[in-house]
Amino acid sequence: MKTFLSVLTVLAAIVAFWYAACVPMNIKGVLDTAERGGAEVMPATSKARRDMGTFGLVAGNTFAIAQTWEQDRPRLPAPHQVVTELWKTTVMKKLTSKRSLVYHAQVTLKATLMGFVIGTGLGVLLAVGIVHSRVMDMSVMPWAIVSQTIPIIALAPMIIVVLYSIGVQGILPKAIISAYLSFFPVVVGMVKGLRSPDAMQLDLLKTYSANTSQGFWKLRLPSSMPYLFTSLKIGIAASLLGAIVGELPTGAVSGLGARLLAGSYYGQTVQIWSALFAAAILAGLLVALLELIEKIVLKRMGMQQ
């Protein structure tokens, strides 16, 4: 409840700031339109306005302020424009329509989930290998880090083409790009988690002469749980980003990535923003779902007080 109130206040502050920011951001566009419409603008030509500070423009043309929140192609769309667009493209459209964000979100979601499963599965396996094998630890870990310094957006088209040339197409290439982004946080988190038992806890098992698999199931895995969930939450957000990036070199025909791109292509800022928000909301929902599972699991395990 308290959280809710705080979030609400912060949101209100952000929205207020956002509306205020719209004024200087959009004033030039508004004045250009107004000038073309024959209105009296100060200064009169677009060229002169270009060299003026935005706040000076606002001060000189107070009549235009209201219009900065209603522009067609604003530099910064006003909150209500984004919300309206979101509303129009989710609730007001048939779910199967190509213009429905829900439809596009669902396309992206499929690739995201598939990539997430592949990525986290691989990440966990790799982490287990790294914790149990010195060779893996010493040779793979540095390269896992290097792999993340490679700009995926440059690699994505090539991944798609290479997979294409060996006959893999459809959702899988996108999922692989998504997995590429999500495996790393899981590896790092799980390695940390699997190594989190302290010396005494490990020594205890040694005195029982427990074997490696017992050590894994009875000590390492349970103590890695909080780390696992933290990295899963980062991982799913990364998966979503990966799926969106993966949509671009497959022709960006559908999915949130396609919406983002199309919006960008036609300078439809409102559409970009609403697709952006849809992506963030989707990520939020996925993370919230994981959080719920985390709560249940940790409670069952007695790790949450």
Added chain:
Amino acid sequence: ADDVKLQLKWVTQAQFAGYYVALDKGFYSEEDLDVTILPGGPDIAPTQVIAGGGADVTVEWMPAALAAREKGLPLVNIAQPYKSSGMQLTCWNDTGIAGPEDLPNRTLGVWFFGNEFPFMSWMSKLGISTEAKGEMGVEVLKQGFNVDPLLQRQADCISTMTYNEYGQVLDAGVSPDELITFKYEDQGVATLEDGLYVLEENLDDPAFVDKMERFVRASMKGWKYAESNPDEAAEIVLDNDASGAQTEHHQQRMMREVAKLTAGSNGALDVADYERTVKTLLEGGSSPVITKTPEGAWTHIISDAALK
């Protein structure tokens, strides 16, 4: 039916109306073809896709195709539905630009990703450096996907296509007399756009050649239908746009403009146009796209057979 995969150069839009019309009107199935149209995008190099076996035939601009050929990817032009170039440079009138001689010391938006070659040739012909702003140089920006750099006045001029970006500038509320445009056709540096290209080795296969004949025939039928029924063609394009981002108004206008560019072509490559393109590219200044006259970069076998 024979499968054909067509890779487009850009996203689904009226620029490719002929193919969508042929698909939708059943021209392809009449020829016993099962055609899949793969949309392109900013992150897709059609030449790379065809090299990887992802497509049988691709829509590409000739400079990029010839460049790929020199890089060791033997692409061959089998048909040329676009007769003339739609590329132009669009500037604000109020910046004082009246002719090409006013371009130095300006900031220009240019498309890269294989589309920069005509611009480079033009600049080299004008003797303008693209390295830095100055008396004899311009500042070049890698333009993104849209016309914002012009609208936001981050650039004095940007590249536009007659059928697409130029319309977007007008849609933003700008009137044509606020702008001045330099068509590449008028500047004598036009290069061929939107031809159909296949891998050379495939042409040794009679079955493939036969397939392509039928494909070109049906595509041209689609193009001619689209030219004469622009609104219907635009509608078909809209139906095929899976992203749901295109608007009817924009596609209808695009179709009309595109029709002007395809009007002069029956599908066969005009060798004079080809040679003019090669000449332009060879003159491409310090780092020309191609360094020697290409051999075997086109063939009339298919268009001849298709159009007889």
Added chain:
Amino acid sequence: MTLVFLAVLVWCLGWWLNSRLANGASADTRAVKLLVPMIFGVTVLLVWELLVRGLAVSMVILPAPSLIAERFAASLPILWKDLAQTFLKGALSGYIIGCGAALLMAVAVDRSDFLRRGLLPVGNFVAALPIVGTAPILVMWFGFDWQSKAAVVVVMVFFPMLVNTVAGLRETSAMQRDLMQTYAASYWQSFFKLRLPAALPFIFNGLKISTTLALVGAIVAEFFGSPTVGMGFRISTSVGQLALDMVWAEIVMAALAGSFFYGAIALIEKSLTFWHPSQRG
């Protein structure tokens, strides 16, 4: 086919060599710790080279490492200019601004329970905005040069850094805080003497994550508009020209710069958080 067979052989050989080294007597020496990943990397490169040649993979799909190396060596001046533009100007300045702002914000958030509760969920939301969408917007706002790349980096690194720092500042044990209470230490005293040192491992976690984000972010942003220099610019133009060797040369450069950056931060971390169990090893 023999080349493919050779590739398999090289792989097995490399792995065997590493097993010997990693489980050997001198496994903890600095040399071996460097050698093992090196051998792994060389093995991967060899296998790549052999496979590409053995399977006759087209150079426009995947160039062989030898070709990439050749291109790399031949294009050093261009690579350096691109690195300066993208890494030094874009990524680094964005990294410093973003991480610095996040640190300050974290302190503010940590002081006020209200802000923490209200800002963190909103922050998590903003962090989930996909860069592919934010980059074009920021290019539109901040222009084509490195400033917009820095802005993208700021947006990318801000929240991972904020979340980590806030978590770190709350990491102290109850007893450690109680001790400060019995001294009636002021907020800033307990901040500098207890919470900041205790938070360091987390702060470095955030800093390390941010290094990889920063470079990738700057490169990606260049796809959406840039001057005619920069790693992202070079990559996207080269792909259009099918100059895949150049693309890979830039990727190698990015990986080198990124790894170096990461390594530098990790080194600082080691010297500042030597006391933490994870560093005592």
Added chain:
Amino acid sequence: MNTQTTTQADAPQAHASERAPEAVVEAKNLDLVFPTNDGPVQALKDVNLTINKGDFVSFIGPSGCGKTTFLRVMAALEHPTGGSITVNGMTPDEARKQRAYGYVFQAAGLYPWRTIAKNIKLPLEIMGYSKAEQDKRVEQVMELVELSGFGGKYPWQLSGGMQQRASIARALAFDADILLMDEPFGALDEIVRDHLNEQLLKLWARTNKTIGFVTHSIPEAVYLSTKIVVMSPRPGRITDVIESTLPRERPLDIRDSQEFIDIAHRVREGLRAGHGDD
């Protein structure tokens, strides 16, 4: 069980005749309930206690009876859910602001990023002692707890007992009026313990500090204290308060005196009763 009320009521008066006692801590009907998810835990119930200036009060009782909790209430680290408590006539919170407390926790709780010497220096830095004074005091207390020479080591390089001694040194380094110690000598052997017991008594006599001291050792409680508080668990309450009749000057061999043995016996009986309770 009702020894409690009588003893407590008498005690202050008995003392009063000797010298005017000045109450430092006064707890009245103190209650403390921890809300936990499987029901509330009554850690302290109806606790009444007066501690006078210069008292050395030991708390003894089975584990879980609330000794730590009561110490924490005195130091304003925990807030009672019922009753009242004053320290030097103020609330514990105000007293804490005046830096009235030195606290030794049940576990050492040294900061791992500081060396032993720097750990001991911590409160001195916070309270703004001069550099020279800091160094002098660190030197002194390290000697007192026999850790000279270990100043440059990090906590994890020391054995458990050495860490505990460092944490005692940390609490002794500055001049707190009230010293609260939670099983400070638990991890130490008898010799060191005897030595530290002696040192602590000397320090107490010299500085006239008021000391609250939790221990599990009956002889230690009897040897050190002017007042022994016996507690029993579930709910945590005081079952007996024993005023020591031993003199303030206490050589180690006082532990063989009949008086000592009698008091120890009474404490043991009280403890046993507490254990029988549950």
Added chain:
Amino acid sequence: MNTQTTTQADAPQAHASERAPEAVVEAKNLDLVFPTNDGPVQALKDVNLTINKGDFVSFIGPSGCGKTTFLRVMAALEHPTGGSITVNGMTPDEARKQRAYGYVFQAAGLYPWRTIAKNIKLPLEIMGYSKAEQDKRVEQVMELVELSGFGGKYPWQLSGGMQQRASIARALAFDADILLMDEPFGALDEIVRDHLNEQLLKLWARTNKTIGFVTHSIPEAVYLSTKIVVMSPRPGRITDVIESTLPRERPLDIRDSQEFIDIAHRVREGLRAGHGDD
């Protein structure tokens, strides 16, 4: 100092005449050096010790003298840098593989995601006891350490002393030949301690386990042990090994006997000598 060699050399023979002793642990010239960043720390130096089957051996000495380290060497948790040690005629590592050890650590070290009962069950699961047997044994040892009824609680819901008792129960739940206990009763009050001491002696008598026991309490060491090992620090070494002459049957009041007091005196002297050393 030279009591060490004589006592040790004599001891096995002296015993041998009573009943045939069977050496369980034999340490010869044991050295252990920890490499740390400010130079090596000699934790054990030239340690010689024989522990016979059924012995109850206590280790006592100032903190940091190497008691924990020696226990860890016996349990193969630490490897000596010099000398040799055998357990049941094998290396400690081999003995560990045969599950010869029950170990109680200096801190409780319970797994926070397991309830008390499940914590105690852990070794039984690992060693493959049947479900029914597991439950029976958990029941038994929980009663032994007076924790019945707390089986369903999680560790953080218990006070420090209760956690320590749970960890003792965990080590008693399975049939290890050798029980190694590192200050198991340090956090408990005297009453519980007395009770657990008695219980431990009974268990020892019944099962004929060999027990290694670290304590800081002289009476506890004397009351429990057949052999008391006195150690001194820097470097950690054995200064005295005292064979107890007390009978195996030991009622609590044996602590008032003269024999008891004499042994305790000798231990105290040994300890004091170790302290004087540094």
